[in-house]
Amino acid sequence: MIANVPDPMLPQLFRVQRVRREIPDTFTLELEPEEGVEIPPFASGQFNMLYVFGVGEIPISISGDPARRRPLVHTTRAVGTVSKAMRALKPEDVIGVRGPFGSHWPIERALGKDVVIVAGGIGLAPLRSAMYQIISHREKYGKVVLLYGARTPEDILYRREVEHWPAHFDLEVYVTVDNATGKWRGSVGVVTRLIPRAPFDPLNTVAMICGPEIMMRFTAAEFEKRGVATESIFVSMERNMKCAIGQCGHCQYGPHFVCKDGPVFQYSHVQDLLTKWEI
């Protein structure tokens, strides 16, 4: 008997419910499935392939709450042809969705431990799902700390939530920006500088990092300096993807396929690759 498993290469039809502008050039897409289409369960850190018909398909992490599948939420930056076309979509437009694909943040592994989440720029989007999961089971974790770095105060993603979290849940949020003028009263400096200031037990911590690759390298190095084992550090990688199921080879990263083995990797598995120019 052949199981009724959906073809991973066949996009399911979704309708745009809302396109919300977050910050300049970054937007959130809220999607509802067409009749007869189910939103499959997803884990925080996983991604979907989103297809703007007639333009192209790109991978985007799911940034909504895994416990609340509807609407299906993705946040991305309009930087290429497809993402720019996506930003121009209007409510009721139809879009194709394949997924979810890939590995996820180590939410279960972090149970009983301190959790430090470090996001840089739009890297907060793939980590927001993890934040939702941790917040909804807050009592099962030790200290929970979010360290977030943005370019300027105007570039802080999900600003209302970032401000809301520490006020309503037992967690600490530190935000820093790379550039600011006199009106900003928060921290200025790169996100790595927050790591020595953050309260956590290095020997009992799981760190989750997402942002530009350079930022992740420097951040992981700071965690190592504080004594966090590389096996307890996780990063989310980004590479060009096509098939998303480890067949086409577009996202090959050394011995890994980012779409299938990642995007979330244990840092110790990719640490050496991050400094290899040829990869």
Add this chain to the structure above:
Amino acid sequence: MQTLESILVGHPFFKELKPQYLQLITGCASNVRFNAGTYMLREGAEASQFYLIRHGKVALEIPAAQRGHITIETIEAGEVLGWSWLFPPYRWHFSARVVEPVRAIALDGTCLRAKGEEDHDLGYELMKRVAHIMMERLQATRMQLLDVYGVGARGGL
């Protein structure tokens, strides 16, 4: 009540410093407080002290025509403000504005330089610690210059 020496020993800048040096350095130290909006350092002024920040937040800034004051970075609890006291011509290169009320230990740079000249082991120890801070700030500044979140940057899928 905490003594100056116990505060110094608990600050990361003096971590694992030999007790005899700590005693010497305590002679150059004093407790200070600054209110929000005041300036701890002024660009161009004589750099005769530096500060171990215990509480609060300080913005290192520089005025720029038409852009107001640009904050280079903020210095917070557990960190050190100022190294121009160690290098001629002993003048501050930036101003430091208090963003959140600061409690700090002020260290007399002239006093420390004199002690470092008398005892080169102490001088070398201080120089290593200041150099370490400079190295860390330089690394951070390099990363800032990379503008990793700039136009076109992604970061995560």
